[in-house]
Amino acid sequence: MTPDAVSNEYVYQLDRQNVFHSWSSQGNLSPLVIAGGRGCKMWDYSGKEYLDFSSQLVNTNIGHQHPKVIAAIQAQAGELATVAPAHANLARGEAAKRILAHAPQGFEKVFFTNAGADANENAIRMARAYTGRDKILSAYRSYHGNTGAAIVATGDPRRVPNEFARGHAHFFNPYLYRSDFWASNEEEECERALMHLKRVIECEGPKSIAAILLESIPGTAGMLIPPKGYLEGVRRLADQHGILLILDEVMAGFGRTGRWFAFEHFNVKPDLIVFAKGVNSGYVPAGGVVVSEPICRHFDDHMFFGGLTYSGHPLAMAAIVATLDTMEAEGIVDNADRVGNGVLADGLKQIAEKHAIVGETRGVGVFHALELVSDRDSRAPLPAPAMAKIKGALIEKGLLPFVVENRIHVVPPCIVSEAEVEQGLSILDDVLSTAG
Numbered sequence: 151m152t153p154d155a156v157s158n159e160y161v162y163q164l165d166r167q168n169v170f171h172s173w174s175s176q177g178n179l180s181p182l183v184i185a186g187g188r189g190c191k192m193w194d195y196s197g198k199e200y201l202d203f204s205s206q207l208v209n210t211n212i213g214h215q216h217p218k219v220i221a222a223i224q225a226q227a228g229e230l231a232t233v234a235p236a237h238a239n240l241a242r243g244e245a246a247k248r249i250l251a252h253a254p255q256g257f258e259k260v261f262f263t264n265a266g267a268d269a270n271e272n273a274i275r276m277a278r279a280y281t282g283r284d285k286i287l288s289a290y291r292s293y294h295g296n297t298g299a300a301i302v303a304t305g306d307p308r309r310v311p312n313e314f315a316r317g318h319a320h321f322f323n324p325y326l327y328r329s330d331f332w333a334s335n336e337e338e339e340c341e342r343a344l345m346h347l348k349r350v351i352e353c354e355g356p357k358s359i360a361a362i363l364l365e366s367i368p369g370t371a372g373m374l375i376p377p378k379g380y381l382e383g384v385r386r387l388a389d390q391h392g393i394l395l396i397l398d399e400v401m402a403g404f405g406r407t408g409r410w411f412a413f414e415h416f417n418v419k420p421d422l423i424v425f426a427k428g429v430n431s432g433y434v435p436a437g438g439v440v441v442s443e444p445i446c447r448h449f450d451d452h453m454f455f456g457g458l459t460y461s462g463h464p465l466a467m468a469a470i471v472a473t474l475d476t477m478e479a480e481g482i483v484d485n486a487d488r489v490g491n492g493v494l495a496d497g498l499k500q501i502a503e504k505h506a507i508v509g510e511t512r513g514v515g516v517f518h519a520l521e522l523v524s525d526r527d528s529r530a531p532l533p534a535p536a537m538a539k540i541k542g543a544l545i546e547k548g549l550l551p552f553v554v555e556n557r558i559h560v561v562p563p564c565i566v567s568e569a570e571v572e573q574g575l576s577i578l579d580d581v582l583s584t585a586g
């Protein structure tokens with residue numbers, strides 16, 4: 151039964167009584183009610199407004215309800231709402247062509263999936279089929295999605311209860327602030343992380359390794375920008391042993407770092423690119439794998455044992471075409487670069503200098519993290535109850551944050567204006583002044 155006027159309370163109770171939530175024990179949840187959104191703003195049924203500094207799950211790169219993307223989805227729904235993947239379809243072909251236009255030279259085709267996890271799943275499968283090898287190496291500080299191989303490739307603790315896929319090994323990726331290598335500068339961190347990876351490859355058996363899977367810039371793990379030379383070094387190690395390099399651009403791709411792909415910040419070219427989220431801002435779920443020429447040639451006369459009913463779903467494809475065209479026409483990637491590396495990065499540095507609770511700020515584009523500590527010298531992470539209080543206070547003051555462990559990820563849509571950044575930073579500053 152629907153009440154005459156929908157209220158926050160009605161939607162909240164509807165959810166609590168009927169919806170089973172992700173990554174949670176179900177008993178003690180209080181989901182925030184969201185009724186609508188536009189641009190960087192969202193609101194509830196009482197009219198309370200929020201500035202979205204989370205981009206939801208870091209996916210609404212183009213902001214909420216961009217009229218051109220909504221119109222494209224509506225037009226496609228009117229024309230053909232679904233079609234089997236085996237057919238040739240205009241929206242699918244146009245979407246693939248546009249994605250390839252942003253990929254480096256040497257990438258030829260796009261395999262579409264429903265989201266990021268199954269994109270990694272299929273990239274892993276392609277790498278295994280292409281190399282005839284089994285193992286996938288990936289980083290402990292990573293998230294690659296919640297399906298069979300993707301969650302086991304994931305490094306973060308969500309892997310452990312889900313470890314049912316075989317053929318995976320992990321290594322430590324660089325993270326100078328909490329170095330696993332006793333490093334005191336970027337050069338040491340880079341050199342030692344590469345030496346460690348070299349040893350892991352040797353010990354796992356180079357000829358058994360199909361691919362190294364890495365987020366170009368690990369996102370959920372806290373914007374761990376690789377030190378200069380690291381990804382290039384990983385590429386060299388992979389090449390020495392005939393191992394493929396898969397770069398997961400699900401969170402960092404399509405404008406988030408102020409580039410179309412985050413690996414453009416480095417001098418590296420992968421063999422497979424995995425994408426989702428920002429490709430159409432999640433208006434209709436979509437993900438995929440961009441496949442390089444040698445791998446395409448292999449599958450010209452070898453069967454690819456993989457597929458999905460909704461691979462290249464026309465509503466998602468129409469959303470991709472409109473999103474990428476609009477991002478280009480409206481200079482949205484440049485905006486993420488200019489605003490993100492300007493007023494946002496500068497403002498976060500000032501906040502870090504002012505508040506002892508901030509151990510480090512790092513990031514690029516609209517992809518930043520504030521790492522909160524209870525003690526700057528020991529770098530002890532701020533405990534969960536204090537983080538929960540901060541999150542509550544930010545929401546109370548109208549800022550939607552993305553809080554992970556002891557970090558606030560500052561990830562507004564790529565369209566964010568300088569005025570909106572200043573508004574968000576002022577709320578952050580305010581809340582951190584009373585936290586600790």
Ligand code: PLP
Pocket residue numbers: 207265266267268270293294295296365369370398399400401402426427437
């Ligand atoms: N890869 C990365 C880097 C991600 O950040 C995520 C999700 O956050 C995924 C893969 C999984 O994507 P999805 O949740 O769309 O399956």
